[in-house]
Amino acid sequence: MCGITGWVSYRRNLTHEQAIVDAMTQTMSCRGPDAAGTWSEPNVALGHRRLAVIDLPGGAQPMRVSTPDGDVVMVYSGEAYNFTELRNELNDQEFFSDSDTEVVLRGYLRWGPAVADRLNGMYAFAIWDGRTQELVMIRDRMGIKPFYFYPTPDGVLFGSEPKAIFANPLAKRVIDVDGFRELFGFIKTPGHATWQGMREVEPGTIVTVSKDGIKTRTYWRLEAKPHRDSVEDTVLHVRELLDDIVRRQLVADVPRCVLLSGGLDSSAITTIAANQLDEPVRSFSVDFVGQTENFQPDELRATPDTPYVHDVADYVHTDHTDIVLNHSELSDPELRRKVITARDIPVGLGDMDASLYLLFKAIRGKSTVALSGESADEIFGGYRQFHDPVIQQTDFFPWLMLARTMHHESSLTPELEKALDLRTFLTDSYSSAVAEVDRVDGEDEFTHRMRVMSYLHLTRFVRILLDRKDRMSMAVGLEVRVPFCDHRLVEYVYNAPWSMKTYDGREKSLLRGAAKDVLPQSVVERVKSPYPSTQDPLYLADIERQANALPADHPVFSLIDRKALPGGHRYTLERTLSLATWLDIYQPEVVF
Template identity: 45%
Template sequence: MCGITGWIDWNVDLTTQADTIEKMTETLSLRGPDATGTWLSPHCALGHRRLSVMDPANGAQPMIRPANSADSHDCILVYNGELYNALELRKQLEGLGYRFRTTCDTEVLLLAYVEWGPECVEKLNGIFAFAVWQTAEEKLFMARDRLGVKPLFYRPEVGRFMFGSEPKAILAHPEVPAEIDAEGLAELFVVGPARTPGHGIWRNFYELKPGHCLQYDRNGMRIFSYWKLESADHEEDVSQTAEKVRELLQDTVERQLISDVPICTLLSGGLDSSALTALAVNYYKTTNQGRVHTFSVDYVDNDKHFHAHDFQPNSDAPWIKRMHEYLNTVHHPIQFDTPELVSALEAAVLAKDTPGMADIDASLYLFCREIKKEATVAISGEAADEIFGGYPWFHREDALQAETFPWSLATGLRSSLLSPELKEKLRPQEYLADRYAQAVAEVPTLDGEDETRRRMRRMSYLNITRFMPTLLDRKDRMSMAVGLEVRVPFCDHRLVEYVWNIPWEIKSAGTREKGILRKSLEGILPDDVLYRKKSPYPKTHNPNYLSAVRSLLLERLDDPNCPLLPLINADKIRELALTSDASSHLPWFGQLMSGPQLFAYLLQMDFWLRHYKVKLAL
């Protein structure tokens, strides 16, 4: 993976702006620690940081395709991602007369664009965000993968356009202010740490939506969709459906195991990571590649402090041991203690450019940092719960009937945390209701479905388009902040398209969450693992963590210069922090973010406002 950035300007000669584009590019150095490159022309400047995965000796970017005839012109590409069908596309392009100078997928993508133009995106299987500048037409084309695994932000202005893999690249431009307006604050305080699709948080920043393309030239900007979920009748029975799911999953895992650098899997002992690891082990055996390396994360003394509840029914540790011994992997257990988690809260903000999922982000950052010492590419199980219906809110009547996002039911608590002035300006209940209505209006319905199927299709859509991007963004930003590429096989668009139309009674076959996935994996996983109750990404249960973040937050609130004070109801937050059951209330976001994570999120907000010197444009 890599980091990309660029700047189009019709009023400035960008060949005189080398220092600025180099500064913008350098902000992405952690995403691409292996090489750097820039390209400048009078009206376009491009920058690239490279993490070498395929053909490390070649594939430098920006990659230029020189004109080879009177009717063709230069194309310059910057690209972040991996194409899992690069070999097929390469053969197709060679059949059309193209000759390749490298073995990397970057050149495959560039020549695909030369041959097919914007329509090339429909042929791509992979995770990607890229931009191509066409010199003769003075036109920029950008695209993002179908599920939004790779990020791409942009900032349009009159006569000027900037983009980057992360907001920090755009913020590095000397004329771009670090500002946030009321809508950005609503995203952080009301929707966050999720984000409305396309929203860039920072003022006048946007994120190109998954499955979308963007063109920019002297006539302005045009955005269009090239992929979306489409509803259709499902004809297969349970057995046929399970067989198809297994076939698709095995194919995508094998495609994603191709790499010229060390690769590993993340193993929690749960269904999703165990399945991917088992498929990887089987593939390695058939291709004589040795043993698979696996990594797991846990926290000091978690075994002493863990208490089961609806959102986290059991501990991972025994199941991790069960699976790595069953599969005979080379296992690397990693543990963190409270001081490390607290100290990494700020690193997580710097990786994301905004507050995030608190210690859930921080622990992932630390985890990826340790993995990077042994591997460059990892396979992870993100997205299975969203597309197969694994989360508790798929199975709880209160969540199914709630007229809001089911991972964010504590709307009253959220509202009470805001200062009266900010609450009046943001109108949090109305803002959230509008965002929810917007999401529901997008759901592609299917004629003839009964109420149960319609309701579950709606729940699936909300999870795929609103919750899943939060976790994908988290995984990309925390991993790329340490130069680790993480691949997510469950986000293969072919698998997502197929599972989207599986009726709920088949999707939940056996009256179990992710029932059809479990059935498809029979014979691949042992039964006890196959039918283990779902448990989410582990968090610390050590009371020392609550004590640490609570004390730090109260200390910040006592600082009269605390930038949070005008935005929050400090008395309400102090009251929450000082109650004896501060850690016991239900999650205020997702499955994991309860009292300690609320306090840590506010700590991240305070750090973010200070570090980025954020100006409020209210």
Template identity: 45%
Template sequence: MCGIAGWLDWERDLTRGTATATVTAMAQTLARRGPDDAGVWTAPRIGLGHRRLAVTDPGGGAQPMAALGEDDGRPLLVVSFSGEIHNHRELRAELRARGHRFRTASDTEVLLAAHRQWGPEAVTRFAGMFAYALWDIERQTLHLGRDPLGVKPLYYAEHDSGVVFGSEPKALFASGLVEPEVDAEGLTDVFTVAAKRPGDAVYRTLREVRPGHLLSFGRGGSTSYRYWRLVSAPHQDDPETTVATVRSLLEGIVAEQTLADVPLGALLSGGIDSSAITALGAAALTAGGGGPLATYSVDFAGGEDDFAADALHVSRDAPYVRAVVDHVGTKHQEVLVEPTALLAESGVALRARDYPGVGDLDVSLHLLFREVRGHLTVALSGEGADDAFGGYPWFAQEAERPSGGFPWSAGVRDRNAVLSPALRGRLDLHERLERRYREALGEVPRLDGESGTDRRMREVYYLQHTRFLPFLLDRKDRMSMVHGLEVRVPYCDHRLIEYVWNVPWRLKSLGGREKGLLRAAVEDVLPAAVVHRPKSGFPVGQSPEYLRSVREAVSDMISDPGAPAMELLDADALRAMVRGRQWVNGDFTPPPILPRALQLNDWLTEYGVRVVL
């Protein structure tokens, strides 16, 4: 999966002085993403750094990697690559037929050969999750590419004479050319959930390469090429064909993603999403002469006693996990999270993200991934199924009663309630989210003649894919890669998304069930109880011990005259939450505010963030 970093400069010679040490330091901040190897390549105008997690061709895929000229052996292209090109075997065969020769079995070398064959448009041929920085030596051009759904991150920041880039913000800060600053737009990202605009990066001076885009930097300036987008068209298939097509796509994608040169398993929650991936993955392994598939689930110690149902958590996972394990025959292990660890490990989650996340929802995922990494290098996940097939409760609500806003924020009351009086005078979260919502609606690829429920649901799916799903993928990437664990997401393959995008709501909710289409596509490989289980979200911390520790920590923060977060937060509002039970704000139980307030304070302190309003 790896971490990439680099520095392009049109005025400084990066082969002299401390430049190589700077690029090395940038890459070193990403060591946990790539614990297996490190490399740096420099030329007068550019330095490329890499930290490697060895998954494909562990012995031969060292990076940065160069494409060499056949006649003189000189480098023509050099790349630092993160992620996986899942269809690299097919591309390798096609490129061999065109005369290309390979010295490794890695997908990185396929990327280089593809770029030599087709130029920058080679990115349109890749199926997978990836981010890369490719330097074209002859043309003196840097290409920064990112996968269609944005599964793998890639940040950049332009400076006076070039650009720095990397897999995480911390790599850019290590260059000394970028400072951690946040303005009103960045604070909006911090105080709200899943409303970040594509390309924004929380920090004022940073940007993200947008999903499905290729940025190119040359002496004449920069260009942006959008190589992938959702295209709206009438859906012509009948229900039976639609179900069969989804099943066929999933089988092929999962089979591709079970191929690895290192230990592989699956994350299992007992919901339809992860259970389907588990069943199809186990079948693919068996067909290839492997297996059984290793599976892992997470629960909280004492969860059976502490569990309380809400809008996103309707049942405990454990009974359904066991049903899948028995039915499919996986080798299973449950990871138990101790409640005390949720607060104690909050700093790890913060430093993995480089900005405040969603409290214990981040921490519990980090703890799961830490345990899984002790057994596996690659794990399959069900992330993205709810977004593609309509699994969250707000989908059905929007079909009946459109909210007129981001669906997951429906019912949120006073967004500004926790802001300090001084900040409320400078930042109106309601106004900013309304503006972002209208901006997002303006991007929706409309279908001529579509109206009513179908029109609204196309809007909802677009909002889901471009605002909510990136929030989930960002969380998944940081909490897994901080342990050097590659998590693959079959439901985020663009070939599946392209097909499902145009399937109307009546078919996605086949049989009047949430994710009815997905359920119909996989019901023959799963226990009936799992096929019919309603959506239930990732487990959250409900232990009285954990809740008490958070209250105490917030009380200490309020009383600390040096706590930087208290310049942004309302002390009275926090005290009321400490005394009461209501830590959330809205119908769909968004992440609790108090743990996020603690992360905000730690972020401002540890990163020395300057607030620019």
């Protein structure tokens, strides 16, 4: 796992711009603390920061192969879990390393951009093809690894994160109405990067930059296909896939661990991993001071995590560590700065971002690679909104419908709220997303509606969480792998009908059926509980005090109505503090 960046310019000599290329590369140091490298020729410059995970001495980048017609050079972030099989296919080539990076590069030499079709993994990489004077940028199917680009008059800037692009004077920090809609709408529009003029390489796409401009081609998308397996065969196949996926994702030349929440998803990954390893699995979980003892059920969380975490840890004898956080750690303004800097945008998830950062930081002291249960709810239908009869029949983003039933007072200034017109934006975005969904012949209306709901979560929601996971982990140099995002599993379960995903009358039936033989009964029976949030009233008091202490002339109050702060909802306070911190750090030009 690494950080990549680069610059293509067809009108200037980039060998004279080394200081800028170095600055772009340096912004990625947290993503790659182990090594740094740059490479340039007149029309292109590439930068790389490395987190060494496989072939520690041999995977240095940028990685170059010379051909009679020109050099082919790559910067790569991520992991190709099937690199061993691909290397065997390429056995007529002479390899100089044991890294998956070189396998991908030599795969490109053999198959061109179609190498993407053969990859199983999480990846974002850019290849400068000196034979054609083109840059080829490729991102994994699910969007696990972030990848941004910024077109310029004579080429492009790119990077794993916006901060790498902003280190180049050609990129301007501007956020307009479209960017704010993306922030406050809480959906992830494919290709949208929040910042004006910046784009994402969309998941499952190939972006090619040449003297003729920028072209995009989709190599993978979710497609509706008939599902012909029985329930029993489907459960069996899900388990077979999980066994294979976990086995592949445990491969590393550095210490590994699992993230364990005590829920069905992470517990399944933990116990399957435990059955495959010869040594005890190292596991970590997050908790808050006094939370387990004083837990109060709320609208989302019926039970605390820790008792279930310990059930799993005891059941398979993991080497377990609880990371227990207090209110002052979570509300620390310096931690908030680190979180906002890591994310580049003020998402406003407050203690849930802060605790994830601190959890990952603690893990990084003992492990370099972690396996996570992220994305299982989107794939198997675990969230509460999947099972709400009203939401099932409502033509709107399901997670936003659920949020409206719980709380949602407006805290934006009237001027910003009018300019954004979020209702129209979200309605249009919903219609656009639904139009992408294929229909299987003979699919009844309810089954199709549930397919649509699944599609929305997999293309407009889970990418928010994947980006959060990536940014918080890479900010401390930790590689987090997500077995449930293996595209084979996603494709297979996406096409299983809803009746099969709920065959036992509960959420995530297919996953429960596939993993129940390796889980303690308490976890098999546990009701879905989201990522934890502190219930400590001292945390709320801290952030309320900090928000109310903001100067009256702070630019955040051109966005947030100051009258909403006294006695305001916790979410409003966290959003205000995130926005204020972001404005202080990035000092963007705000246009609305």
